[in-house]
Amino acid sequence: MTRLLLLAGLIIAVPLAARAADANCRAPEDFLEVDGKLKQVARAIQAAKPLKIVVVGGPSSTGKANSTPAMAFPARLAEELRRRYPQVTVEVSVESQTGVVAWRRIETITRRVLPAMPTLVIWQTGTADAIHSSDVDQYSAALSEGIEALQAAGVDVVLMDPQYSPVTAALINFTPYRTQIDQVAMTRHVVVFHRHELMRFWVEQGLFSFGEAAKDRMRAEADAAHICIGRLLADLIAAKLP
Amino acid sequence: MSQAAPAASGRDYRLDFFRGLALWFIFLDHLPENPLQWLTVRNFGFADATEIFIFISGYSAALAYGGTMQRRGMLLASAGIYRRCWQIYVAHIVLFVLFTGHVAYISVRFNNPMFAEELNVTNFLQEPHIALMQAMLLKFRPVNLDVLPLYIVLLAAFPPVLWALQRYRWSVLMGAFILYLIADRLRWNLPTYPGDGVWFFNPLCWQLLFIIGALCSSHPELLGRLRRFSMPLTWIAVAYMLFAAFIVSTWSWPQLAALVPDRLNRLMYPIDKTNMDALRLLHFLALAYLVMRLVPRGSAWLGSRWLKPAIWCGQQSLQIFCLGIFLSMVGHFLLAERPERLAIQVAVGLSGVLLMVGAAFVITWYKGAQKTPTPKLLTPA
8 A cells, every 4th residue: 555655656746846847957057068978878878788877975865855765866867868868778776875984985886886887886975074074185085096996997987076055055064075076077087967066056046945844845845856966967977978 | 574673663564454355255255155255365376365364373473472572581472372372262162152053053943854964964962062072172163163273273382483483493494394294294183073084274284384474574584585586486476376377267167177288187186275285385475475576565555545444354353253254154044044146145245244344443443442541631630
């Protein structure tokens, strides 16, 4: 019964949230103009081989804030990619732990992510380090090390920076870590999904509030935001194919 | 810079003016992203207002206590320095209490599950006794409360440095430089709470800038010697400033980033603020050198009434710094409560600066009024 209800909820929720998202999935003008190319992804699409994507990071990818996990951005990304590349089998999995800083994340990457031989890893990073005020230099070194390990194994990388909300931005200093993400990406030609800037843009434009509200409103907003993130991630991946 | 005894030639208003400017910049840079931030120094090169603030703090600390030390001895000067240290410490604790109140308020009201991980940052409220102890030990410094602890540590270590500066200035500079290099290489830094983080501004590295500032003010003749090389130095400084401005602009305009060769990128990055990256230090030194050339001491325009607001702020730097940090918290709070429209952002930024100026004016007026002797009318003839 619960499963049926969930399914029914999903059937109703997805189109509703999707409709809300259509109007709201706007991004800053230069959002897709970032460095880097996704060669392995392009190869998989051209050869119609399975496209294996692993999302590494904190709990924002697991869908705890969404009405169902299927509404979280990894599942939305899979959906978007399947729609765009119907000939390709798209498989998106999530490797998520809360509060893991970058240098400890390397272990996850080498032990758990690389053996699965993904085509692309989407690495959400910066939140835990900003919360723990990690050594910024060490953070940057860890980021480089992780990227090197992935690239050496022939895996494409997309870095995704921390989420934004007006309240959390008042409590946590994300700037030094976001700067490092950009600097490391610049030196290693890695694609960055500027989630922080994107969510800020949404709040500025009045499209989202990311504040406190009734439970179901917050959930609906999370769903709509994740639909947009999934869609814009797919846009970014498409734009970065060589 | 030719005047030998600063005390004899009156106050150097350049210090007040640029410190006041730095305080405005620090306030603006601490706000949520704000269009007025485009005016601040960090958009034109590697260094930002923190470098200006720390350099001028070192410069004026040597100015304020160096004279006392020469005339009345080490003991009195040290007492003066520790008195200042204590004032800053108290100011820091007051800011901490305000910040904690802010966080407590937010943590009760804000429960958006989308930000469950981020809200772990409020966990310290579950152990307020430990958080308070750690704050008093300067280990727990929530967001934007990083500069004052750095200043406290630098001042606390200053008395012997000031004494040595008057006798062994080159050894002091060499020592500071070596400590800077070693701390950067071996990752020496002070610990933070909670977890195993480190100070955002590593005092073992930032001390170099503070000591350079102190050296410049206690030995002004050294800067005079630079005059022989003024042409090449000016060109080098200008070239480096232009280079820094270009690199910084590639951060905002990725199209420009393609023009920077990869090898240069690998050489430059990461540009680290914690350990005051050499690129930042050089940028500040170039900036300070050019300012020194362009604005000689006692320039007429420093007397202009238009500069008074910044000068007032610079003269009351501790109070205005704290007010700025407090106002940036209020700014975050206001902007989190309503949609972030451009006009509101600009209004918050401008009114913050105005409040800082207003407070600085009142303090300056009050201090001046205290110093003026009672009017003659009231004193019996």
